[in-house]
Amino acid sequence: MAAAVGALSSVSLGLVASGGSCPPLTVRASRTGGQLSSARQSLAGLRFHVVSQERQQPVSMTSGPVAEVAKTLTQDELKMLAAEKAVSYVKSGMVLGLGTGSTAAFAVAKIGELLKEGKLTDIVGVPTSKRTAEQAASLGIPLSVLDDHPKIDLAIDGADEVDPDLNLVKGRGGALLREKMVEAAAAKFIVIVDESKLVDGLGGSQLAMPVEVVQFCWKYNAERLKNLPEVAGCEVKLRMDGDKPYVTDNSNYIIDLYFKTPIKDAHAAAKAISSLEGVVDHGLFLNMATTVVIAGSEGDSNAWHDSSSQFCLIRLDAVGGENSMIVHLIQYAERNFVQLHQDLAS
Numbered sequence: 001m002a003a004a005v006g007a008l009s010s011v012s013l014g015l016v017a018s019g020g021s022c023p024p025l026t027v028r029a030s031r032t033g034g035q036l037s038s039a040r041q042s043l044a045g046l047r048f049h050v051v052s053q054e055r056q057q058p059v060s061m062t063s064g065p066v067a068e069v070a071k072t073l074t075q076d077e078l079k080m081l082a083a084e085k086a087v088s089y090v091k092s093g094m095v096l097g098l099g100t101g102s103t104a105a106f107a108v109a110k111i112g113e114l115l116k117e118g119k120l121t122d123i124v125g126v127p128t129s130k131r132t133a134e135q136a137a138s139l140g141i142p143l144s145v146l147d148d149h150p151k152i153d154l155a156i157d158g159a160d161e162v163d164p165d166l167n168l169v170k171g172r173g174g175a176l177l178r179e180k181m182v183e184a185a186a187a188k189f190i191v192i193v194d195e196s197k198l199v200d201g202l203g204g205s206q207l208a209m210p211v212e213v214v215q216f217c218w219k220y221n222a223e224r225l226k227n228l229p230e231v232a233g234c235e236v237k238l239r240m241d242g243d244k245p246y247v248t249d250n251s252n253y254i255i256d257l258y259f260k261t262p263i264k265d266a267h268a269a270a271k272a273i274s275s276l277e278g279v280v281d282h283g284l285f286l287n288m289a290t291t292v293v294i295a296g297s298e299g300d301s302n303a304w305h306d307s308s309s310q311f312c313l314i315r316l317d318a319v320g321g322e323n324s325m326i327v328h329l330i331q332y333a334e335r336n337f338v339q340l341h342q343d344l345a346s
Helices: 002-010 033-043 064-071 075-087 102-116 130-138 176-184 218-226 266-274 337-345
Strands: 012-017 046-051 095-098 124-127 152-157 186-194 209-213 235-238 253-258 279-282 291-296 312-317 326-332
Touching: 075 102, 075 152, 075 186, 075 291, 095 102, 095 176, 102 130, 102 152, 102 186, 124 130, 124 176, 152 176, 176 186, 176 209, 176 279, 209 218, 218 235, 218 253, 266 279
Parallel strands: 095 124, 095 152, 152 186, 186 291, 291 312
Antiparallel strands: 012 046, 046 326, 209 253, 209 279, 235 253, 312 326
């Protein structure tokens, strides 16, 4: 698996249309609506592949031994694949934001491995939770805090949901406040997920969207959250740890919001939730991710575009073999494809 991810540094950019011939790839998405619409039309139906120089034909994802390899990947293997790609952006001398959760743990482990091997040096990690700090310390990663390192070069973390605009729901692991503080201080924030985390709109998984609140009068705040027009119809539950309320690293409680349908306006919801006295923070991470790396077991999943035209969404599909790694460039904005190739090869 690691060899397959490492193979990205030596591949060339090939372009394959999934439903006919490729239109000219001269369009660049921009922040103007008309140009972005034109860009989307040119990108629609395309599947961009990074292939080895020797292999200029796309690998079949639906039949043969390649498909069999792809379909046997476990969720942990997918997480590891995405994590290792994210860590390839790490350079010696960086101050790193170290995320929390099962996916981020793979990235932390890889960073520790590279430090031990001498392939990375002078790394400083700023952990987003006590358990991440414990893991990083056990791997010999030097640690610090925002007080001493207020500027983070790169943060790597997982997410619970990712929407087409690269907005996120995070914090189901309970570390949302520290995650947001560290990742907001990062010059670049790479999010690593498997394909199960993709949603059409935040809240769309119907799983928890956490809100961290002070313990004092939490029932009062739970009722106020439930009655906010911006999150109308949500169900509110105090997160429990056995028979006691779950307590965060910051000694707060978490009230989880559950939605039957995606949040209509995540920005309005975030503003309304934050306006309530007693709310510490929430799990809506908006306009923060600069890159989302998605590991998928098959290449035929639906593709969608980042409408913000600011960020890079990369999809990795493991299909077996060092020369069979495919990167689906579902959306890439504000750069041309030559620059994109250089980014992937760096």
